[in-house]
Amino acid sequence: MMMISEAEAVVMDVLWREAPRTAEEILAEVGPAQNWQEGTVKSLLNRLLRKKAVHAERDGRRYLYRPLLKREQYVQQESKGLLDRLFDGRVAPLVAHFSEQRKLSKKDIAELRKLLKELDDEQS
Amino acid sequence: MMMISEAEAVVMDVLWREAPRTAEEILAEVGPAQNWQEGTVKSLLNRLLRKKAVHAERDGRRYLYRPLLKREQYVQQESKGLLDRLFDGRVAPLVAHFSEQRKLSKKDIAELRKLLKELDDEQS
DNA sequence: CGTGAGTATTTACGCATGTAAACATCGTTT
DNA sequence: AAACGATGTTTACATGCGTAAATACTCACG
Structure with a gap:
């Protein structure tokens, strides 16, 4: 099962709140708080694409990104992991x-x- | 705050169950399940030493390892992290x-x- | 059509991790 | 004392991550 990293999850969070979004919008929402540059967000988006956690649809010269991985799935994986590791499930x-x-x-x-x-x- | 990795936590788990222990004992307990070689356990122990998560006391030609990091501390960190990230604390x-x-x-x-x-x- | 601004893709780089081989050390046995 | 076996320490190496610079692509405009 393909795991997504913490930084990647921050990007997913934006998409979970509202989708589709452009890279620029994501940067605007998350850049200030995380102190991320444009390139950082683009890289994370590409890794998420490779992991099939998001889908990108061309829209003129940019892309619209939508989550493929559901928040529920992610939350489930993470919490079950912790529960199993630390609290015997x-x-x-x-x-x-x-x-x-x-x-x-x-x-x-x-x-x-x-x-x-x-x-x-x-x-x- | 110094974070310990998942593999390192497996070693800590052995020490939390009972301490002190020798590297050999730890390997015996954890090697089969994790498919780890001797070197792997030794490396993990050394990283834990560097992170001040365990203490080693010489005993003849080997060392006795004890946990310095308490299980409670670790559990606390991990669960608070998850809770904050996913459930708004x-x-x-x-x-x-x-x-x-x-x-x-x-x-x-x-x-x-x-x-x-x-x-x-x-x-x- | 060539150029420039806006976007996306590739490459990079240092650090942590998982895993282990190589090497060093130190009592013990010839 | 030399060699051996047990144990610990150092080094290695691939992979993933956080972060971003460098490069490439694509339209709109002159």
């Missing part, structure tokens, strides 16, 4: 970890409650 | 993600319930 220990580190916000807790409730409901 | 969306993917086991759910209950109790 199970979710509860992960949450417990954050709980111990006091990294659960009020909001988190409330949302988790709600989530469990919903699971309960659809269960019956 | 919050735990509930992560769990929701797994829930949507039907990746929550019965056991997970039960444990999460218990966890929330405990938070509730200590709250009061």
Whole structure:
């Protein structure tokens, strides 16, 4: 399974928010924050093309880029990887970890409650 | 903050389970599964030494290695990284993600319930 | 048609990684 | 003391990544 790197994921993020986009638009959105030059974004786009994570469609002299890899797929790969490596593939220990580190916000807790409730409901 | 690589983490894992250990013991435990030669483990140990993630104490002709980096620290770094990159730093969306993917086991759910209950109790 | 601006593609380069071979060191055995 | 075996250290090498300079392509314009 073709893995995309962290810098590449930053570019994907832009495309996940809205597509299609030109290289220029991507640079405009991400360049300032990442301190990237034009060439950097172009390179990343090309690597993403080679990895079949994006598709490019010609539009006059430039290209319109769209994501092929879905955000869900990427998130899934990444989180499953972490979970398997560190928490034996199970979710509860992960949450417990954050709980111990006091990294659960009020909001988190409330949302988790709600989530469990919903699971309960659809269960019956 | 000095990051350790995935292969290096495999070696750390052995040391986290039990320490101190010799290079030979580490190889014995991890070599078969990873298909690693002796040199590979030695190299990884040296990189870990340079990164101050393990400590080596001479014992006759060999060394005894112990972890300096704590498993908790490592887990913390890794999970915070993922959480920040993909879930805006919050735990509930992560769990929701797994829930949507039907990746929550019965056991997970039960444990999460218990966890929330405990938070509730200590709250009061 | 030649040129220049706008784009994209190729090449580069240093550093980390995965993997290991080559080399060095140091007690032990003739 | 010389050679050997065990162990650690150095060096190597391909690949990927982050970053970008160099180069190539493509229209619109003079």
